[in-house]
Amino acid sequence: MECHQSYQYYSSSDLHDQKDLSYISSQPSLQSVPSLASQSHNQSNPCHHCLTTLQGQNSYTSSLTLAGNFIYTGSSDGEIRSWRCNSLREVDSENPTLDHNMVAAGKGAVKSLAISGDKLFSAHQDHKIRVWKINTHHEQDRQKCSRLATLPTLGDRAAKLLMPNNHVQIRRHKKCTWVHHVDTVSALALSSDEQLLYSVSWDRTLKVWSTTDFKCLESVRNAHDDAINAVTSSNDGDVYTGSADKRIKVWRKDLGEKKHSLVATLEKHNSGVNALALSRDGCVLFSGACDRSIVVWEKKEGEAHMEVVGALRGHTKSILCLAVVSDLVCSGSADKSIRIWRGVDRSYTCLAVLEGHNGPVKCLTATVDDDHCSSSNMSCIIYSGSLDCDIKIWQVFVPSI
Secondary structure, X not given: OOOOOOXXXXXXXXXXXXXXXXHHOOOOOOOOOOEOOOOXXXXXXXXXXXXXXXXXXXXXXXXXXXXXXXXXXXXXXXXXXXXXXXOHHHOOOOOOOOOEEEEEOOOOOEEEEEEEOOEEEEEEOOOOEEEEEEEEEOOOOEEEEEEEEEEOOHHHHHHHHOOHHHEEEEEOOEEEEOOOOOOOEEEEEEOOOOOEEEEEEOOOOEEEEEOOOOOEEEEEOOOOOOOEEEEEEOOOOOEEEEEOOOEEEEEEOOOOOOOOEEEEEEEOOOOOEEEEEEOOOOOEEEEEEXXXXXXXXXXXXXXXOEEEEEEEOOOOOOEEEEEEEOOEEEEEEOOOEEEEEEEEOOEEEEEEEEEXXXXXXXXXXXXXXXXXXXXXEEEEEEEEEEOOOOEEEEEEEEEOO
């Protein structure tokens, strides 16, 4: 079974759920790329444990992000929750009672979340992007979200409606303006200055939005040959998209240009790409796919394009999500585990395998825990969402290099 298939092959909303989970089916392991790390990990290296498990949800967490003392989660039934997480160590792990607030946010899964200042952007299975104002009550250390806009906005749609050249063919007998996504919005990413929001969709388009007035500035039609599952952007302005067509594409808007153009196509995976993550300096790209491998791409000094370095192997099923924190890469898989990787001079080690979820790990985010770092150890907090409907919060102590 291939990963997400393009929207043209599905005509009923019932098939969206099947399509949403199809990428969990693993493909044969990627053998054409050399391994950078052993499948085994050193049990004595890091210390790790699960701080708490957030339970009680009726649906799985499909997206996660972190801002300050709050975790934001989007679920498969269209809800967005904010959780206060500054006192996790005082929470009874058997009966967690973290404060949280919830909003209903459309039909179908909340596929991706991104935060810029006091604005929360959410991508949805109902083809829309929603913008929320985060209102913080400092006295109570609580937050509430109120909806600011739904993208594309009514004004944006109306401005494009009357001009025929703004209309694109989406099916044989149906047209709409180019500002619309016409299938699930699968992922979001912000530019380094947070002035731009990038969205990708199963409709094969990459769109660029202003985060100030919420206008759609650009739409790249047929950016891939199949559904687009992942997007990330680097500090130098490059935008990376990963697709079910097995390819990663690199997009760039040169100085003086109005539109992004394709500058490179990265091809090594033998099945659909589900996840992308960049190192802090933007020089290393990690891509996870249904072939159970995380391919490591590196930008050589003075060069613009990424070249494959090798692959991280160890997961026994599809890679579903990736997160980078400090010099670590965290990978979540359909095999129900999370792996923590560290690379030094192109030699990678699997430092830990976090096990405890009873379903595929769908989403990850991570942060350095400065309060518990020392000269000998770095402490990280990792948040994971799974199809078992649980959210787990892990603490990992990693030896300093």
